[in-house]
Amino acid sequence: MEDLRIRHVNLEQSENLEHHRTKGFSTSKALVVRRGSPFRVTVQLEGRPFNPKTDSLRIKVMLGPLCVFMPVTFSRTAASSRWTACFDPEGSNPLKPSIFISSPASASVGCYRFQLCVFTQSGQRSGALGTFTLLCNPWCSEDAVYIPFEDQREEYVQRDSGLLFMGTAMNLVSRPWSFDQFEPGVLESCLNLLQVSPQHQGNGRLDYLNRSSPAYISRVVSAMINCEDDRGVLKGNWSGDFKQGVTPSMWTGSGDILRQWAQSGCSPVKYGQCWVFAAVMCTVMRVLGIPCRVVTNFNSAHDTNGNLVIEEYYSKTGQKLNYGKDSIWNFHVWVECWMSRPDLGSGMDGWQVLDPTPQERSGGVFCCGPAPVRAIKNQRMDLFYDVPFVYAEVNADVHTIILEQGQVVHVEKDTERVGSLICTKAVGFPRLQNITGDYKHIKSPTSTLTSRSSTVSDDSTLRRGGSKGMLVVLVVDKSPVAGEPVGFTIKVTNKENVAKKVKVHLNAQAKEYNHSPSDPFWELHSVLQLAPMEVKVLRQQILPAQYEDVLGDNLINLAVVLEDMAGQERVLASEEFNMTSPQLSIHVAAKDSIILKKEQTATVTFTNTFSHPVSGVLTVAGSGLIQDKVQFRMPSLHPGRRAEQRIMLLPSMVGVKMLQASLSLSNNTTIRGFKMVSVNRE
Missing domain, CATH: 3.90.260.10 (Transglutaminase-like)
Incomplete structure (x- = not known):
């Protein structure tokens, strides 16, 4: 009678990916599992059935030069601190036994190789090789990355x-x-x-x-x-x-x-x-x-x-x-x-x-x-x-x-x-x-608004400047929008019981988020008369034509300095702000019935709110919704006009997915938009 040999090892990929919550990695050739949880492999034997009284199975697991040997036992009790392997008691086919391999909850992350060997009474051995990728396991309470919700x-x-x-x-x-x-x-x-x-x-x-x-x-x-x-x-x-x-x-x-x-x-x-x-x-x-x-x-x-x-x-x-x-x-x-x-x-x-x-x-x-x-x-x-x-x-x-x-x-x-x-x-x-x-013990409460306008605090920048004799407060009237005037208010207070003649210096500078500003692109200088204890409110605007050349991803540093012409006393207030760009609108047809692997249509719409014609390139991406990025060239669009572009979706993954679009305009401005899409099996 022919002796026992291993013909093939089935990694039961579909079942293990489901159990280990790694189905998203199904495009990978390797089996992807999480530490601290068992995964199942099925061994295809040939020659004769496996006899547990005379035959044994052993597994060698290797990570680079590290290795561990373990016998395949009939005990389902897995020790969380070491590697174990056991037969599936429900796998009754002696020519096709199933084995559960368990890793410690503290096992090292990486690409493992394993060798499964069968030993017979006659001393003959037969082996098969396999690979798997082991990741951390936030679902396992013994893993250091366990998160309970x-x-x-x-x-x-x-x-x-x-x-x-x-x-x-x-x-x-x-x-x-x-x-x-x-x-x-x-x-x-x-x-x-x-x-x-x-x-x-x-x-x-x-x-x-x-x-x-x-x-x-x-x-x-x-x-x-x-x-x-x-x-x-x-x-x-x-x-x-x-x-x-x-x-x-x-x-x-x-x-x-x-x-x-x-x-x-x-x-x-x-x-x-x-x-x-x-x-x-x-x-x-x-x-x-x-x-x-x-x-x-x-x-x-x-x-x-x-x-x-x-x-x-x-x-x-x-x-x-x-x-x-x-x-x-x-x-x-x-x-x-x-x-x-x-x-x-x-x-x-x-x-x-x-x-x-x-x-x-x-x-x-x-x-x-x-x-x-x-x-x-x-x-x-x-x-x-x-x-x-x-x-x-x-x-x-x-x-x-x-x-x-x-x-x-x-x-x-x-x-x-x-x-x-x-x-x-x-x-x-x-x-x-x-x-x-x-992160910090908050001294004054802040209020969270929406994802487009956030916490507003009087101390977000140096909006208020004061000294013994003067006080100045600078406030941008509303969130600035590209294509509209930037309005701001300056409140000047004479804190003393004597009249003052004050120089008012205003300037605006473009800056990147992590740099000091460049030279001023707008400035204004004037002289102000203040009566004793007087409060004056000044209103100013920066027009779109004055700031359009410094748009893009730049921010604006706006500052005011008051200079007492008699006493040379100075106070400063400043504000840094960014310009809100118009958004792309994304509409998905039948958005409540997006089905896996069934074509669907989305429409991206842009309205030109600028004071001049613009052109650009539209890029649309969506992991799990479209296979690759798609790009379209948008011809020159006059102010107030609207452009639309249809996109074909073919969802490849179930769950909530993001469809996002970005329009790079010829004036170095990028317009963005996104839409969350829920993909169902049926």
Whole structure:
């Protein structure tokens, strides 16, 4: 009689992907499972039936040079701290036994090989090889990334699209982003990122061992998203010259970036800025099974000397000056990852700040975190990693200084401006969630409005300036809209019982979110007479023709300086704001009955609200809705006219998906829009 041999091993891919909530990775050739939960394989034997009294099955699991051997037993009791394998008692076919393989909840993340061998009484052995990819498991209570609410697991691990918040706290902009974690090639790119990291290249065995820790993994990924110290994914560029690559604001999702990086042999993709770095890191962490969300900090301080003070300089006429190494970014974007922190003791579990944007070195490389959010709020500067740096980003004081001929003539101190709003996308809804209170003890309550207009605080910038003799308040009348005049009000108060003759200096400067402004594009100077204790209100406008040349993704720094002509006393107030662009409208026909693998139509509409004709290129993308990006050229469109473009959808994945469109106009302005679409099986 022919002896027993293994003919084939069936990885039961469909069943395991369903059980491990990894169905989105079905385009990958490898079986993708989560640690801490068993997965089933079926062995096709030939020659004769398996006899448990005389035959045995053993499995060798390998991750690089690491390996573990385990016998296949009949006990279903899986030890959470070690690898085990057992027969499925319901798999009664002796020529086709099923085996459950269980990994520890702390197993290392990576691409595993396994060898299954059958040993017979005669001493003959027969083997078969297989592979699987093991990820973290936020559904397993013993995993360090366990998050106890299903809606949060759906949002922070499974959701493949989201919103990035940008602009200013006064006029917040929601930018759609496709995380693309289930798109072809993305899983492989994320796993390859771990393989080409300096940690793995330097000591592969130690790296594989350390991959059991989400804190370790997240720190490696934080460094690998930028390319400053390694073969990382993205090259940062804040120069304004993007001719050698893609302008950061043109990216709409992570998939294109990660695939380009992998296909180029790990050459850095050009170019990224903070929201691109953060969004790509969010994709990688969600792929690896670590809950992750993108966070925006408005008025984010970059404190280079660690004194928790940011100094900003203005000329005597209100022009903001590019002095000093410290800076305040109108917004800065990082990520938070959810994990326990046994290395820090009790109380530091939960959300951890990680920032892949290369700003300062940590441990010798450009990365940041994981810094527990609780440690930042409670000023635990002694804890790993980078808590003091993140604390300064949300809590530094601002000293605004007026200079004349190199001499300080006035100083304003503001303890509320930095970290004026910290937010992320709400769970399950396309709107803002205010999480400022997680980072700092809030002195004055703020009110969350909608995803298009956010928290408004009198201290969002230096709106109010005062001294012994004068007070000035600057307020932009409403959220500025491109194509409309920007109206603002200046309230001037004489606080003394003597008349004053005051010079009023006004100017507006264009600026990028993380830079000092360029030269003024608009200014106005006048003289004002104030009676004793008088209050005067001045109203001004900046017309569209005066600001249209500096639109694009720029912000505007508006400042007013009052100069007492008699006493030389000066006060300053300033406001930084962004212009709201018109939005693309997206309409999906029969939106309540979008069926998997059935064609559907969407229509993208743009109305020209500008005062001049515009033309441009429309790009439409939708992970799980259309296979690839599609582009259309829009001919010149006159003011007030409307253009429409029909898009064919062919949904390939069930769930809530994002259809997004962006129109790049000839005047360097980008118009965006998005629509959430629910895809059903039938």
